[in-house]
Amino acid sequence: MQCLKYIVETRNLVKRFGDVIALKGINFKVRNSEIVGLVGDNGAGKSTLVKIISGVYTPDEGEIYIKGQKFRRLTPQKAYELGIVLVHQERTLSENHTIWRNIFMGRELTGPFGFLRIRNMRNTATKLLKEIGLKAMSADTPVKYLSGGYKQGVQIARALCFEADLVILDEPTVQLSISEVQRVLEYVRELKKRGKSCIFISHNIYHVYPVADRFVLLDRGKIVAEFMKTDLTPEDLSHIMVSIARTGKIPVEYEKINLIHSSQE
């Protein structure tokens, strides 16, 4: 049961798409109430990895442990039941429906014979919106009228509402204005405050850096490096990323703080 301190652990995860090997044996861990910044260039395999964890893709090899429970494959439903919530730009929202309906989507509160407890859900949603700083927002607003940052907010409110244990943010800051990025980062801090774990995917280091505890660097389907935030500055991280993109290696001066030792590979 040594897995229990990890909310998610993957072992030797391999995923192929035809001839392309998207993931080449990934050992990835997320601790309880830890925010992991998953960074890497386009096509490094970040999205593939989280899609396996959230049950969208099935891995070709390897195992997934969630709260110590071993899985060969997951379905989106199963992952959701296990407390994994995926937050993606507009992807998991039902645009034409109200904020409260979206927050409770798939986990409606129901009374006798499956009838909805509408008042109950609206009140809870209103309270949640207040807690994450969307005071002015009515829970009756259809989601399609919200800006990108608020849409992320609704998805994060959903994760908070269901005591999700792991929230996966897949490029949550893409196409957002500067103030909206700040708002999303605020939500992520709120998640951390409540003891949730979080995987934060981004190619923008300056968006991940302020909130993450640990960085996992992916390159061409492999984890090439892992750093604690305390060990480096955003400039260091940026420098390492560029070096990986050019040479496929991290600069030697950072090797001693790298949590993955290349000798092991």
Add this chain to the structure above:
Amino acid sequence: MSRKSFNTKTFADTIVNTFNRYKLQVAISVIFLVLWLIFFTMNPEGFSEPATYAAITSVAPFTIIPALSLTYVIISREIDLSFPSVMALGGWVLAVTWRALGPTPIGVILALLAGLIAGLLNGLLVTRCRIPSLIATIGTMFLWRGVVLVATEGFSIPLGKFRGTPIFQVLVGRIGGIPMQMVWAITIGILLWVFLNFHKFGAYIYYTGDNRDAARMLGINTGKVLTCVFMLHGVIAAFAGILVTLEMATFWPALGEIYLLKSIASVIVGGTPVTGGIGTVFGTFIGGLILELIETGILAVGVTGFWIRLVHGLVIIVALIAQVSIREREIKRMRTIMGIG
């Protein structure tokens, strides 16, 4: 749906907000009233006669009832073209059972069961075999029509001798001059409205049509939802088939064919877009009434029946234009409120 909206402060605000929220339903009701006024001014005597309304309400349910459950199908972003054939299937099962056993509820139950099976087949073709519903239900449309044609060899089945039996009265009798089929249409309409708005099943139908991937990711079994929707539509179509058969006191193999486009048009006129995710049962009900009002109205004002299709076409176009402009204004209004350009 709840009625309160953005920071309701006063009673007036509540009214304005309620109006904004139900604009589409208000618009469709206005179209209905305007048409009625036009017909009324053109033939005041005819439209003061209860007989005119008895005529409308005795045939309108055959368009409205299948349209009500078709609304569910269209909200879930699918289509069913097989329901006229399922209506015939239901009517045929009833006619055959009654011919053999007399006017018995068993006939009704068997007919509804046939509708359920037809709906299940549609559902499985769409969700398991992954055939787009437009194509799959063209297939089952021919299949069930074919079954009925082969079984009857094209002959009608007269059921006139069962007129006046209690079960006949319950299904298509008159209660204080009101045709029972209209009572059934209203009952089914209310039930479907309640389930769509206040039940988990209704919520899942909306999400399945609005964003199927999201629904699936959030653990909603969209395949099961769709299968249930098709099955419900099958049962209700079969029920409509029973009502048509009994109202005419004859089963004939081409039964249902005229309702295909009329029922679809009722849903569309009623404000449910084919893109799914939104829509109302109330709108469909009024949409169906509008189409039937036109049919009766045109004849009542003394123009030839050839005008019916033309006016149908005009009203459908006007209704669609109204819907698009209402939706676009609503988006603009909300954007201003939310402070996004």
